[in-house]
Amino acid sequence: MNSRYDLIVVGAGMLGLAHAYHAAKRGLSVLVVEGGNRACGASVQNFGMLAKIAQAPGTGLDRAVRTEECWHDLAAEAGIELNSCGCLFVATADEEMDVLRAFMETETALNQDLRLLDPGGLMACAPAVHTDTLIGGLWSPAAVKVDQRSAMEKLAAWLSRQHRIAFLFSTRVQAIDAPNVETARGGFHADRIVVCAGDDFETLFPEAFANSGVRRCHLRMLRTVPQPQDWHLGPFVLGGLSMARYHSFQQCAGIDELKQYLADRYPACLEHGIHVIACQEIDGSVTIGDSHHHGEPVSSEQSDTVDQLILDYLAERLTLADARIAERWTGHYASLADTDCLILEPQAGVRLVTMTNGQGMTHGFAVAEETIELLL
Ligand SMILES: Cc1cc2nc3c(=O)[nH]c(=O)nc-3n(C[C@H](O)[C@H](O)[C@H](O)COP(=O)(O)OP(=O)(O)OC[C@H]3O[C@@H](n4cnc5c(N)ncnc54)[C@H](O)[C@@H]3O)c2cc1C
Numbered sequence: 001m002n003s004r005y006d007l008i009v010v011g012a013g014m015l016g017l018a019h020a021y022h023a024a025k026r027g028l029s030v031l032v033v034e035g036g037n038r039a040c041g042a043s044v045q046n047f048g049m050l051a052k053i054a055q056a057p058g059t060g061l062d063r064a065v066r067t068e069e070c071w072h073d074l075a076a077e078a079g080i081e082l083n084s085c086g087c088l089f090v091a092t093a094d095e096e097m098d099v100l101r102a103f104m105e106t107e108t109a110l111n112q113d114l115r116l117l118d119p120g121g122l123m124a125c126a127p128a129v130h131t132d133t134l135i136g137g138l139w140s141p142a143a144v145k146v147d148q149r150s151a152m153e154k155l156a157a158w159l160s161r162q163h164r165i166a167f168l169f170s171t172r173v174q175a176i177d178a179p180n181v182e183t184a185r186g187g188f189h190a191d192r193i194v195v196c197a198g199d200d201f202e203t204l205f206p207e208a209f210a211n212s213g214v215r216r217c218h219l220r221m222l223r224t225v226p227q228p229q230d231w232h233l234g235p236f237v238l239g240g241l242s243m244a245r246y247h248s249f250q251q252c253a254g255i256d257e258l259k260q261y262l263a264d265r266y267p268a269c270l271e272h273g274i275h276v277i278a279c280q281e282i283d284g285s286v287t288i289g290d291s292h293h294h295g296e297p298v299s300s301e302q303s304d305t306v307d308q309l310i311l312d313y314l315a316e317r318l319t320l321a322d323a324r325i326a327e328r329w330t331g332h333y334a335s336l337a338d339t340d341c342l343i344l345e346p347q348a349g350v351r352l353v354t355m356t357n358g359q360g361m362t363h364g365f366a367v368a369e370e371t372i373e374l375l376l
Pocket residue numbers: 010011012013014015016033034035036038039040041042043044045046047048049050051171172173174196197198199200203204219221289290331332333353354355357358359360361362363
């Protein structure tokens with residue numbers, strides 16, 4: 001292994017690998033140093049949702065479109081599963097349906113193939129949803145799910161094979177004094193260093209972290225046992241809590257009425273920052289989440305309450321064939337209000353790149369492309 005590279009990337013999560021990809025495409029020699037024996041942060045804890053539908057027009061939507069393009073460019077070669085399963089927002093109340101109707105007129109919607117559905121249409125998209133209590137929904141047939149559980153490992157293997165990117169796993173970066181990068185396996189050198197350590201950049205640059213205002217956001221997640229083979233969820237399924245949360249819905253007529261309705265109907269969900277997404281994995285299990293607690297994670301006594309709120313909300317909208325929960329975890333990412341992405345330069349030649357909007361799978365390739373462009 002060489003000790004000198006054009007670029008050293010710290011972290012082999014979505015952001016680290018995306019930087020390595022764009023740098024290698026521009027002909028740079030790249031070393032990626034990862035503390036775990038594989039990516040072990042938010043990039044393997046998420047839903048794998050490429051959430052184009054959640055983006056407000058402008059930078060957010062542009063980055064989502066570009067990132068999805070990159071996923072499509074490399075997925076087949078890298079052996080990564082991209083499932084165009086679609087995304088379904090379901091409505092139980094008039095306030096939700098009003099916002100969905102208004103959403104159809106927004107720029108985000110006009111740039112995508114979206115359809116309003118009646119209960120019969122819902123049934124055709126996702127047979128498990130409750131067509132007796134749901135009054136309609138919004139269907140995005142092209143929405144894509146990445147197989148988040150295997151994507152990072154496959155992407156790293158492909159980058160190593162195809163782009164000759166060097167990887168050092170199970171090796172934490174201990175200190176950076178550009179151009180030197182200190183690890184337990186010795187020192188490495190690069191004129192450009194990109195730190196994509198997720199929410200862990202305070203270890204390397206405590207001062208930059210302290211001054212940034214970034215806080216850790218903790219998210220409760222659950223996964224069922226694999227469902228029977230003849231049961232298919234189909235798309236991502238979301239409800240009104242997600243409409244109230246996503247940027248793309250914020251300008252819709254009726255959004256304030258929807259927020260008031262949710263405050264009256266689901267106060268405990270709002271208290272825990274819950275908005276519910278369900279999606280089915282390749283092995284048939286269903287991933288369900290999530291809540292948002294900033295700063296400290298929810299206490300172990302309270303986590304059962306939060307999990308139950310998430311499950312109850314979902315159960316009002318669809319019935320799982322087998323509701324047994326096989327896995328529970330608390331995911332985490334860096335968060336900073338009203339900021340999609342934080343890019344700091346703590347030393348000349350060093351960039352700290354951290355997604356702060358919880359949408360790195362959706363924005364990551366585009367953000368990395370922009371950073372590499374700037375570094376060059
Ligand atoms: C529960 C949950 C659900 C989410 N759902 C979605 C979704 O559906 N769609 C979406 O777009 N986004 C989603 N996100 C957000 C998305 O997962 C993150 O924005 C993205 O994964 C961040 O990637 P990253 O590479 O910056 O960080 P991470 O994935 O956290 O990777 C950081 C890596 O750096 C390594 N590292 C840290 N410090 C060092 C060091 N000193 N030396 C060496 N290695 C180090 C860590 O081991 C880790 O592997 C979700 C996040 C969570 C937590």
